[in-house]
Amino acid sequence: MKITDYLNKYISSLENKTIIITGANSGIGFEVAKMAAFKKGHVVLAGRNKQKILDAMEDIKKDIPDAKLDYLIFDQASFASIENFVDSILKDYPNFDSLFLNAGILKPKQETFTEDGFPLVVGTNFYGVYHLLNKLYPHIKDTETEKRILIEGSLIARWSTYKSNKYDLIRASSTQFKSYNISKIGVENLFYHYAVNNQNPNLKFLLSEPGICKTDIIKNFPEWIKAPANWVLRVFTHSPQKGGLTSLHLLSEKHHNGDIMIPRGLFSINGLPRTKSKFSHRTKKHQQIIADGELIIKSKKE
Numbered sequence: 001m002k003i004t005d006y007l008n009k010y011i012s013s014l015e016n017k018t019i020i021i022t023g024a025n026s027g028i029g030f031e032v033a034k035m036a037a038f039k040k041g042h043v044v045l046a047g048r049n050k051q052k053i054l055d056a057m058e059d060i061k062k063d064i065p066d067a068k069l070d071y072l073i074f075d076q077a078s079f080a081s082i083e084n085f086v087d088s089i090l091k092d093y094p095n096f097d098s099l100f101l102n103a104g105i106l107k108p109k110q111e112t113f114t115e116d117g118f119p120l121v122v123g124t125n126f127y128g129v130y131h132l133l134n135k136l137y138p139h140i141k142d143t144e145t146e147k148r149i150l151i152e153g154s155l156i157a158r159w160s161t162y163k164s165n166k167y168d169l170i171r172a173s174s175t176q177f178k179s180y181n182i183s184k185i186g187v188e189n190l191f192y193h194y195a196v197n198n199q200n201p202n203l204k205f206l207l208s209e210p211g212i213c214k215t216d217i218i219k220n221f222p223e224w225i226k227a228p229a230n231w232v233l234r235v236f237t238h239s240p241q242k243g244g245l246t247s248l249h250l251l252s253e254k255h256h257n258g259d260i261m262i263p264r265g266l267f268s269i270n271g272l273p274r275t276k277s278k279f280s281h282r283t284k285k286h287q288q289i290i291a292d293g294e295l296i297i298k299s300k301k302e
Helices: 003-010 027-038 050-063 079-092 120-140 155-159 177-197 223-236 245-252 288-301
Strands: 018-022 042-047 068-073 098-101 147-152 203-208 260-263 273-276
Touching: 003 027, 003 245, 018 027, 027 042, 027 050, 027 068, 027 245, 042 050, 050 068, 068 079, 079 120, 098 120, 098 245, 120 147, 120 177, 120 288, 147 177, 147 245, 155 177, 177 203, 177 288, 203 245, 245 260, 245 273
Parallel strands: 018 042, 018 098, 042 068, 098 147, 147 203, 203 260
Antiparallel strands: 260 273
8 A cells, every 4th residue: 555545544534633753854753744744633843953954844845845844843862852852752742642752872883871871772762752751741641632752662672681680771881782782772651651641531642663674774884785785674674654654543533541552464464454452561571671771870960
């Protein structure tokens, strides 16, 4: 099925809906932003590089001239930027309908640290989302209108483990895949933590999994591995646009707090969206990572 046919047949209009998307200037975030704009949503693109966001908005406008777009500056590797981002949401978009937490990093060229001193990958993907939700949740937990918090998961979390070793959260090298795997376990457990403790029927915590998509996420890989990696991605995976359909469905259709949406293909690597039973067992396995993360953040501040 063509993407446009799917959008027309299975995705409801997002007219009068405000959707904020982090990491929206490229990859899945960009594709979801574009498809949401196609369905007439008011899309707020959030990213750390203003020019790249403006370029992304211009690209969307080329295909969707009447797209309703805004932007916010947001760097998930900086607690200060995260706090400014939350303040901007509460000030400028207090009645937002959905927030899609999509921003993340896979593997930098060399070890780098966040502004707050955490290894870049775990610091951005896990601690950044942790801090954002910690700051935003008190302001939305009693919302009287529906709000959806959508978190981008990864099938890699199924094949990874966290052995309650706090050192993995502060010493795992960002140049190793282990760091990314741990960060995605953390993100999925944040989803579970908030969803299972949420008692407000108007507030929904949701998890999307895009499968494996051909994006520019491997741009920092060594040159010798890029060619075979691109071949594998091209042959066995699907496009970022198709991968973004799971997220778009969660943003637009009727869903319950705790719902997880994954591709319906073999091993969920690719395919059109399907809803998985909420609170999948893998989101329960490593809840200790939340307590460990909180302890580490507190120790950093002291």
